[in-house]
Amino acid sequence: MLTNHQIAERLERILLTVQKPGRYVGGEINQVVKDWDSVETRIALAFPDIYDIGLSNLGLAIFYEDLNARTDVLAERTYAPWTDMEAAMREAEIPLYTLESKHALADFDILAFTLPYESIYTNALNMLDLAGLPLFTKDRDETHPLVIAGGHAALNPEPMHAFIDAFAVGEGEAIFGEIVDAYQAWKKSVQDRPALLHQLAQIPGIYIPSFYETTYNADGTIDTFTPTQPDAPAAIQKRIVGKLPPPPTRPIVPSINTVQNRVAVEIMRGCARGCRFCHAGMVNRPVRERPVEEILRAITTSLENSGFEEVALLSLSSSDYTHILDLIRQISEQYKDENLRISLPSLRIESLSIDLFEMLRGQGSGGFTLAPEAATEHMRNIINKPIQTRQLLDVAGEIYSRGWTTIKLYFMIGHPSETLEDVHAIADLCKQVISEGRKAMGRKSKLNVGVSTFVPKPHTPFQWVSCDTVEQMREKQHYLRDALKVPGIKFNWSNPNETIFEAMLSRGDRRTADAIYHAWQHGAKFDSWREYFNHQTWQSAFAEYGLTSEFFTNRERSLDEHLPWDHIHTGVHKSYLAEEYNRSQSGTLTTYCREQCHACGILRDYRDLRAQYPGEDWKCPEVRSIVTDQTVSVQVEAAQ
Amino acid sequence: MIRVRITYTKKGWLKYTSNLDIQKLWERAIRRARLPLAYSQGYHPKPKMNLAAPLPLGFTSSAELIDIWFTEDIAPAEIQQRLAGMFPAGIEIQKVEQVDLSGPSLQSIVTAGEYHIELKIDLPINELENRVAAVLQSENLPRTRRNKPYDLRPLIEELHVIDKNHLAGRLTMLPKATGRPEEVLEVLQIDPNDARIELTALILAE
Numbered sequence: 001m002l003t004n005h006q007i008a009e010r011l012e013r014i015l016l017t018v019q020k021p022g023r024y025v026g027g028e029i030n031q032v033v034k035d036w037d038s039v040e041t042r043i044a045l046a047f048p049d050i051y052d053i054g055l056s057n058l059g060l061a062i063f064y065e066d067l068n069a070r071t072d073v074l075a076e077r078t079y080a081p082w083t084d085m086e087a088a089m090r091e092a093e094i095p096l097y098t099l100e101s102k103h104a105l106a107d108f109d110i111l112a113f114t115l116p117y118e119s120i121y122t123n124a125l126n127m128l129d130l131a132g133l134p135l136f137t138k139d140r141d142e143t144h145p146l147v148i149a150g151g152h153a154a155l156n157p158e159p160m161h162a163f164i165d166a167f168a169v170g171e172g173e174a175i176f177g178e179i180v181d182a183y184q185a186w187k188k189s190v191q192d193r194p195a196l197l198h199q200l201a202q203i204p205g206i207y208i209p210s211f212y213e214t215t216y217n218a219d220g221t222i223d224t225f226t227p228t229q230p231d232a233p234a235a236i237q238k239r240i241v242g243k244l245p246p247p248p249t250r251p252i253v254p255s256i257n258t259v260q261n262r263v264a265v266e267i268m269r270g271c272a273r274g275c276r277f278c279h280a281g282m283v284n285r286p287v288r289e290r291p292v293e294e295i296l297r298a299i300t301t302s303l304e305n306s307g308f309e310e311v312a313l314l315s316l317s318s319s320d321y322t323h324i325l326d327l328i329r330q331i332s333e334q335y336k337d338e339n340l341r342i343s344l345p346s347l348r349i350e351s352l353s354i355d356l357f358e359m360l361r362g363q364g365s366g367g368f369t370l371a372p373e374a375a376t377e378h379m380r381n382i383i384n385k386p387i388q389t390r391q392l393l394d395v396a397g398e399i400y401s402r403g404w405t406t407i408k409l410y411f412m413i414g415h416p417s418e419t420l421e422d423v424h425a426i427a428d429l430c431k432q433v434i435s436e437g438r439k440a441m442g443r444k445s446k447l448n449v450g451v452s453t454f455v456p457k458p459h460t461p462f463q464w465v466s467c468d469t470v471e472q473m474r475e476k477q478h479y480l481r482d483a484l485k486v487p488g489i490k491f492n493w494s495n496p497n498e499t500i501f502e503a504m505l506s507r508g509d510r511r512t513a514d515a516i517y518h519a520w521q522h523g524a525k526f527d528s529w530r531e532y533f534n535h536q537t538w539q540s541a542f543a544e545y546g547l548t549s550e551f552f553t554n555r556e557r558s559l560d561e562h563l564p565w566d567h568i569h570t571g572v573h574k575s576y577l578a579e580e581y582n583r584s585q586s587g588t589l590t591t592y593c594r595e596q597c598h599a600c601g602i603l604r605d606y607r608d609l610r611a612q613y614p615g616e617d618w619k620c621p622e623v624r625s626i627v628t629d630q631t632v633s634v635q636v637e638a639a640q
Numbered sequence: 641m642i643r644v645r646i647t648y649t650k651k652g653w654l655k656y657t658s659n660l661d662i663q664k665l666w667e668r669a670i671r672r673a674r675l676p677l678a679y680s681q682g683y684h685p686k687p688k689m690n691l692a693a694p695l696p697l698g699f700t701s702s703a704e705l706i707d708i709w710f711t712e713d714i715a716p717a718e719i720q721q722r723l724a725g726m727f728p729a730g731i732e733i734q735k736v737e738q739v740d741l742s743g744p745s746l747q748s749i750v751t752a753g754e755y756h757i758e759l760k761i762d763l764p765i766n767e768l769e770n771r772v773a774a775v776l777q778s779e780n781l782p783r784t785r786r787n788k789p790y791d792l793r794p795l796i797e798e799l800h801v802i803d804k805n806h807l808a809g810r811l812t813m814l815p816k817a818t819g820r821p822e823e824v825l826e827v828l829q830i831d832p833n834d835a836r837i838e839l840t841a842l843i844l845a846e
Contacts, residue, residue: 013833015656016698022661025653029668029728253668255657255728307668307726338671339685 001132004036004102007094011102014088022256023051024085026077026099029253030305032064033100034074041180041187043067043075044098044108044145048115048123049528051079051099055252056260058314059114059151063172065248073180076100076108080123081130083526089130096130105131108145110183112176113164115151118505119498119528121160124149125520128163135517137165137210142193146183155238155283156458156565159508159516161209165197169205169568170238171269173245178203201232205239207568208232214510214564220551222509222562237569240606242613244269244288249301251308262310262343263302267295267327271316272593272619273348275373276384276584277415279457280316282577283570286602286610287594287619292323296330303340310341318344319351322616328359345369349387352395357402367448368399371410375425381587383415384580389429396433400440407433407447413476414454414468414499416584423476426451427483434488443488450492451480453499457506458565459572461580464557467503470496497535501527503553504542509564512552515541573601597621641678643709644716645746647735650701654730659694663687666706669726675719678709692746692842693753693813696820701839703754707739707746746844750813752797754841755821757807761834765804771828772801781827792827795819810843 002010015021036042045063047054054060060077067075076098081089089096095104105111111131113124125135128147134140140147149160150168157167168175182203186196201208211232215223227234247265254261270287271280299311311331315321331342344360349370372392374380380387399407411426430449437445453473456462468476473496484491505512519541526532542549557563559578566574576599583590590598597603603610603620610623650662657665667687670677679685692705710719716736723733759768775781776799781792796819799809811819822832 016833021656021697022653022658025656027653027728027730029726253728255654255665256661257664304672307670307672309667309671339679 001095001104001106002093004097004104004107007097007102007104010092010094014085014092014094018084018088019082020052020256022254023079024081024099026102028255029307030250031077031100031252032068032075034068036074036101036103039074040072041074041110041184042103042108043073043110043112043180044078044105045075046078046105046111046113046124046127048080048113048120048127049526050082051254052258054079055254055258056262056264057114057116058264058266059116059172061248061251061264063112063176064252065250066173066176067180070177070180072184076103078105078127080127080526083532086126086130095132096127105145106133109187110179111145111147113147113149113151115149115153115160117528118153118159118502119533120153121505121516122520122524122527124160125163125517126525136162138162140165140193142191142196144193146196148179152279152283153506155568155570156506156508157207157209157568158510158564159505159512161510162513162517164209166200167207167209168239169207169236170570171240174239174241175203175205179206198229198231201229204237207236212567216511221557222564225562225567235567235569237605238283238571240286240571240609241288242606242609243617244290246294247290247298247302249298249305251302251306253306253308260312261308262312262341263299263306263308264312264314265295265298265302266290266314267318267324268315268321270619272320273317274384274580274590274593274598276382276461276580277373277412277454277457279460282460282572284316285570285572285600286606289322289617289619291617292327292330295327296334299331300334303335309339310343312343312345315346317346317348317351319347319356324351325353325355325359328356332359346371349392349395354398357398367406367408368404369408369410370395372429373410373412374415374422375411375429376422378587379415379418379422379425381589382417382584384584384590386589389432392429393432393436397436397440400437400445403441405441405444405446407437409433409447409449411449411451412454413451413480414473416462416465420476420479423479424483427480430484430489431486434486437488446488446490448490448492449480449484451477452494453496455499455503455506458563459568459570459577461577461584463507463563463577464559464561464581466556467500467553469554470500473499495530495533498530498533500549500553501533501535501538504538504549507552507564511545511547514545515547518544569605571600571602571605573604576600594619641709641711641741642713643707643739643741643743644719645737645739646706646708646719646733648704648706649732649734650695650704650730651732652700652730654728655698655700658697659691663689663691665727665731666708669723670708672726673722675714675722676711678711690746693750695839696822699821699837699839702734703839703841705746705842749845750842751845752810752843753813753839754798754810754843755808756838756840757809757821757825758836758838759805759807759830759834760836761830763804763830765801768804768807768828769801772799772807775799775824775827783823783827785823792819792823796824799824808840813842 045060067073078098097104128135146165148166149164150172154167182199186199197208200206211229213228214225217223268289270284272287275281373385434447456465477493519537522537524537607623678688688709690707695701720733720736783792795812797810821837825832
């Protein structure tokens with residue numbers, strides 16, 4: 001393997017031949033470069049898409065600061081090279097390296113992938129290959145880095161089970177340190193790779209896929225899923241932090257233009273709304289908020305450290321943050337002379353207030369994004385997103401009349417039990433919204449309508465349902481395309497083949513791993529990039545292993561089917577998901593869980609943690625642990 | 641309002657950062673240093689700063705020039721001190737001097753650039769000297785750039801061999817009459833990929 005100096009030397013010869021060479025060199029403000037020989041453990045943090053997109057990933061930013069805060073560890077970054085750079089690297093025989101020190105990935109102790117979505121899987125394989133590492137966990141030994149993964153998509157780890165040595169289930173802040181400690185202990189003991197995996201398996205929240213075996217029924221469903229090692233737990237419980245630790249404050253400032261250049265502060269984690277289609281809303285429970293002062297401190301320090309001109313207040317539903325008005329008022333006051341833009345992605349229609357509009361006014365951004373998802377009461381009750389049409393129109397009117405020229409509305413088609421009437425209503429609602437714009441500001445008003453197709457996700461109340469077929473999607477999209485040929489309205493829709501691809505992988509089982517490998521071998525990469533996604537490649541990859549897309553996508557599962565991700569426990573119990581599914585079938589709403597606890601399972605699974613972190617920051621009801629006869633009983637107090 | 645002219649370096653990996661992105665680095669450094677950058681009037685205010693000449697991607701420079709306007713009077717020494725440490729590795733501020741607010745723009749007074757070229761290949765020194773001499777003795781060096789014919793020779797103001805791996809030269813840098821070091825390398829029959837080029841001075845009209 002080349003030394004880091006040899007890699008740097010070779011890079012100089014190819015970088016001027018590729019687009020945006022600044023992606024591949026590091027050296028940015030706030031990067032951390034430690035003396036390679038001064039630390040015990042070296043970790044490469046890998047984002048399987050290009051630098052421009054990966055740089056703003058909040059998860060990796062958190063690990064980067066946390067891990068580098070340890071004196072015995074160094075953490076460096078690596079991203080997927082764009083195809084021109086990949087070709088140049090292969091030609092010049094440069095292995096994949098980290099930006100900071102230019103060391104080959106093979107020189108690291110741990111290679112950690114974040115897997116936020118399914119269409120990134122083939123890039124992860126490609127990165128292993130570019131690093132010169134064996135792709136399959138079974139082919140790697142103690143001479144190779146330990147390959148771990150986490151992230152939202154990894155909550156159904158099975159499609160990637162063959163390639164990853166260990167999955168971290170849940171919130172990385174809670175578990176990464178323990179992985180490093182276990183690694184260090186193993187390294188000192190001079191044992192083989194299986195010994196390391198056994199040590200890792202003892203950490204709650206770690207899933208070692210090679211310690212389990214799946215058998216299938218004749219119809220292709222799972223018969224049994226069992227540990228093959230006595231020390232492998234039957235189920236893996238998601239790890240979480242009881243209190244959100246202070247946010248990272250040394251954001252890397254790219255030396256080239258990237259997708260998002262801003263300070264991003266997570267103000268709240270989790271969402272209490274309970275939309276039944278929403279993966280993030282189910283798997284990130286419980287809701288935990290950061291105190292206003294802590295957020296303000298983080299913003300001040302991050303701006304001082306970066307010079308960024310924008311701050312984004314991130315969460316799944318920022319207007320639901322308890323102190324949102326206070327927070328924005330304080331930020332605006334503190335930075336009133338400094339041209340600081342404040343962006344608030346993910347605003348909830350029901351929690352938008354006139355005060356909030358007034359404060360966001362003059363933020364310079366031309367657009368305002370809202371996600372009603374559905375246009376009829378029938379459908380809103382099914383998906384549990386009960387906004388009122390009148391309320392949406394009022395909000396739209398307020399937005400236009402305050403000078404925003406463009407509103408973006410997101411809808412989804414393909415929800416379970418959808419009728420054509422539900423689809424027609426989307427077009428009608430959009431026309432009503434644009435007429436609010438015409439009333440407020442005339443022909444300057446614009447409406448961008450994005451309609452994606454629902455993909456059933458694991459760990460949600462809709463994990464059992466069938467996804468639309470390509471024909472169904474096309475029919476609905478055709479209707480909307482015609483119906484929305486209205487001046488001022490721009491309509492965007494998703495490619496049905498890409499939707500089916502996402503649906504195949506999101507509820508995939510272990511057999512999908514073969515298809516992923518086959519697709520990668522036949523050139524699949526950058527599957528989330530329209531210009532690279534190849535439907536045919538994926539169809540043949542599935543066919544090669546006797547798998548049909550119908551089995552994974554257009555099949556209604558029975559509630560007692562053994563699902564591929566059943567051994568991963570997110571705290572929201574399967575019985576609760578089933579109950580929610582049944583309520584959706586009868587069109588019954590489940591209220592905002594801050595108003596009333598619906599016992600989704602979180603408080604039962606994390607009661608000790610809740611007791612350890614009492615108070616306002618955690619939005620589940622308080623619990624009190626009472627120690628009697630060495631057993632802990634828990635009393636759930638009435639929700640406020 | 642004051643206007644300052646800053647001389648700085650652009651070295652190391654930053655040579656792969658474009659001029660537009662370098663402007664952004666300046667904006668952010670000034671924000672971090674809490675210096676009172678002046679903005680243009682209008683609906684989309686733009687920071688008032690001008691780079692002297694675009695440095696091609698891949699070249700390093702020890703003599704970049706930028707003019708920046710501040711809304712308050714601040715001593716050049718203080719500006720230099722407050723900007724220290726606000727840039728990625730590769731940018732170092734060499735000099736800050738106050739210039740006439742109403743003076744001509746930097747771009748309009750650049751007349752030439754001086755370059756230092758390091759060769760990554762080994763040519764016998766007399767071979768290199770012979771090639772340089774041949775170029776300097778030629779009456780004209782007709783070439784085409786973007787399908788347009790031009791003569792490179794009058795754009796080469798100076799060119800000499802330092803040792804077998806190093807050349808130095810001065811090339812004209814005027815609107816529609818700019819000599820490029822990689823073109824000089826080509827007439828010397830040297831692949832520009834085998835060379836590292838650094839701008840060492842920008843010559844300004846008196």
